[in-house]
Amino acid sequence: DQQVKQNSPSLSVQEGRISILNCDYTNSMFDYFLWYKKYPAEGPTFLISISSIKDKNEDGRFTVFLNKSAKHLSLHIVPSQPGDSAVYFCAASAIGAQKLVFGQGTRLTINP
Amino acid sequence: EADIYQTPRYLVIGTGKKITLECSQTMGHDKMYWYQQDPGMELHLIHYSYGVNSTEKGDLSSESTVSRIRTEHFPLTLESARPSHTSQYLCASRNTGTNYGYTFGSGTRLTVV
Numbered sequence: 661d662q663q664v665k666q667n668s669p670s671l672s673v674q675e676g677r678i679s680i681l682n683c684d685y686t687n688s689m690f691d692y693f694l695w696y697k698k699y700p701a702e703g704p705t706f707l708i709s710i711s712s713i714k715d716k717n718e719d720g721r722f723t724v725f726l727n728k729s730a731k732h733l734s735l736h737i738v739p740s741q742p743g744d745s746a747v748y749f750c751a752a753s754a755i756g757a758q759k760l761v762f763g764q765g766t767r768l769t770i771n772p
Numbered sequence: 773e774a775d776i777y778q779t780p781r782y783l784v785i786g787t788g789k790k791i792t793l794e795c796s797q798t799m800g801h802d803k804m805y806w807y808q809q810d811p812g813m814e815l816h817l818i819h820y821s822y823g824v825n826s827t828e829k830g831d832l833s834s835e836s837t838v839s840r841i842r843t844e845h846f847p848l849t850l851e852s853a854r855p856s857h858t859s860q861y862l863c864a865s866r867n868t869g870t871n872y873g874y875t876f877g878s879g880t881r882l883t884v885v
Contacts, residue, residue: 662814669812694873701781703862703876704815749815759805759830760874762815 663687664752666763674771679737681766683750686731690752694760695724695735698747707748708735740770775799778863778877785853785884793848793880795863804846805874806830806838807862815862821846853884 665684673679681695691712696704710717710724710733717724723736737744750763776797785791797804802823807815807830817830821840835857836850846865850857860881864874 664814696876701878701881703776703778703864703878704874705876706873709873759817759820761817761831762807764812764814 662764663690664750664761664763666748666750666766668766669764670767670769672769672771673740675742676739679735679740679744679768679770681735681737681748681750681768683733683735683763684731685733685752687752687754687761688731689754689757690761691755692753693724693726693733694751694753695722696749696751696762698749698765704749737768740768742770742772744768745770776863776865776875776877778861778880780880781878782881783883785882787852787854787884789853791850791853791882793861793863793882795846795848795877796844797846797865797875797877798844799865799867799875800843801865801867801875802843803866804840805864806836806846806848807864808832808834809860809862809879819848853882855884858883 694709695707697707698704708722726733747765747767749765751760779794804821806819808818809815816832818834819838821827862879863877866874
């Protein structure tokens with residue numbers, strides 16, 4: 661039973677345009693959501709997070725939106741840059757669980 | 773600059789060998805985790821520890837074992853490696869009270885032949 665799903669295995673975007681990565685979850689107990697970025701042969705690095713009490717969090721070029729009723733969150737990157745090419749993982753944590761549940765990842769490719 | 777270190781980065785080993793994947797962090801974090809990831813798949817939690825002498829199995833069953841004798845050290849051991857153990861193993865840590873943001877090591881890519 662996969663609780664966090666990223667249904668797009670890959671996404672290709674032109675440099676300078678907006679990249680939108682999507683994530684759906686099934687567990688209504690999740691109260692904290694994170695996005696990680698992973699380059700090949702490296703560990704994931706924390707990118708941005710959002711608490712369930714908010715519907716938007718912004719950090720520079722990165723914005724995460726949370727729609728609790730739809731159990732959906734998205735990561736917007738604008739403008740997209742070649743260095744953004746990586747695999748992006750959505751992760752979630754339930755209240756008191758202290759463990760992260762990850763999605764399968766979306767490979768983002770930014771084309772020049 | 774990474775504050776959590778995993779060695780080796782890459783390991784190719786024969787079936788039946790015993791291996792230990794090392795993970796050390798210099799941040800004084802009390803919570804440490806081992807995740808396993810296959811290409812194109814999600815990260816699966818296989819072990820975690822909330823502090824010294826505390827270890828728990830994760831959501832994905834694994835034949836590996838872990839120990840936590842020191843705060844900074846969380847090694848993972850496979851007594852007898854098999855080809856099905858071929859995967860990437862990622863170690864992470866975080867401190868209690870932080871916003872769930874884990875710090876990950878660079879990972880060990882294990883290939884059992």
